Amino acid sequence: MLEVGKIKVFVNEKLSEVGDNSTAYDVRNLIKKDADIVILNGHIIKEDMVLKENDRLTLIKRGEVPTQDELEALLVARHTPGVHEKVKNASVGIAGLGGLGSQVAVSLARIGIGRLLLVDFDVVEPSNLNRQQYFIKHIGMFKTEAMKDLLTAINPFVEVETKQIYLDETNIAETFLDVDIIVEAFDDPGCKASLVNTVLSKLPDKTIVAASGIAGYFSNNSIRTKKIKDNFYLVGDNVSEAQPGCGLMAPRVAIAANHQANTVLRIILGEKEV
Amino acid sequence: MIVNGKERDFDSGITVNELLEKLNLSKDTVVVEVNLEIVPKDQYAAKILNEDDKVEIVSFVGGG
Structure with a gap:
């Protein structure tokens, strides 16, 4: 009473x-x-x-x-009420924790995403630090474990699950069965196509946000987000391939990664157009 | 047929595989949609395209 x-x-x-x-x-x-x-x-x-x-x-x-008790309330205070509940209930899978995936993971953790499933088979190498969100102390660690360490230090209220596997047609569907949205963040173009093809044909109720054409230091504004179909978004300029003479650099990779992260956020909040 | 929003002339009866070859694209790095349906990679050789088909091809480049 x-x-x-x-x-x-x-x-x-x-x-x-x-x-x-x-x-x-x-x-x-x-x-x-x-x-x-x-x-x-x-x-x-x-x-x-x-x-x-x-x-x-x-x-x-x-x-x-x-x-710890106060922390979540304080993080929430920076988010628009009503938005936070939806973000908190969302579950996102990230395929690949390189330049794109590590940045997407950090941005989604900062906005208080409910659950992240991080999938990568690789370890952190010194050359990764030019664009990926890891620290010197993470060199040699599996990227899944290094990223979990980072995310816990940023926002311990995100439920982080890691899978240290090489994704291919045989395990993609089972790996991402429990998430709402999948972020394609691979480096290899064949792996990118394979993930998108598999998700669109075997997990048609999921949405995938992929990237292609993010290398170099070309114009910021050539990075675009396109809606290819209802559950497939594509970020990048479509042509700037990573190759000798056109490397992957932190600023442009992060621009693309945050196009992906903001697309994920918009989908969670019901904004389906780009 | 319409390929990525543009009207293009190809021989009738062309398969997805043949279209990719003509466009100089690798079948390993693309996503192909015909009339809003994704075509699985193992059907590229058999899938025949018709004049009134609407084809969308996303070709990935490396980097991540």
Whole structure:
């Protein structure tokens, strides 16, 4: 039973009862007096406001490392309410953890994706560091394990599953059975085609977001996202192949990877056009 | 027939394999869709294309 004259609000995501004329700053002074950032329903406020039933108040002291409990609430505070729930419920598979896949994984973890399935057979090599999201300390580790280590350090609330296998026609369907969206992030053009062909024919209820033509330092704006069919999106300029004299470089690979990541986000949020 | 949105002239009865050869594309690095249906790779040799078919070919290049 709620006491008369009280309303319930969420303070750092914990249900609390406060007086029905309480303001955001009243509650801050009561619960976390030294908080210098006050977020009300996802927006940082600069002026005091009277709280309403079910308001969400987040109190942060700048520079303080939050407890695990607070952390998720604080990450969520940067996401538009309503968006976060959908993103949190999504499950995405990433095929290949090189320049594209490692960047897609990091971006999706930062937006609070619910579950990531990371698939790669390879280990981190020094030459990978020119564009892939790994650190020196990861050299020699399997990319799946190195990426899991990174993602845990960024957002420990993402459920990360890893599979250290070489994907081909024989195991693609079973590997990605449980995800909603698959990101094609391979290097080899034959592997790219094989994954897309297999997903489109054997997993027709999944959506695949692939990439082709991302090498070099050609114009930013030549990287495009195209919707090839309802469940197949393609990112890149279609022609810039990685080859001697036209290497893969961090900026353009990351542009393409984040086209892929934003396409995944848009699909999750029901925005099916490019 | 329409190939990637453009009207192109090819001999009637051409297979997907033959079309890929004419376009100088490898069958190992493409996704082929005919009238919105994906054609599995093992059917490229047998699948015959007709005049009114709408063909979409995505050809992948390396890099990731």
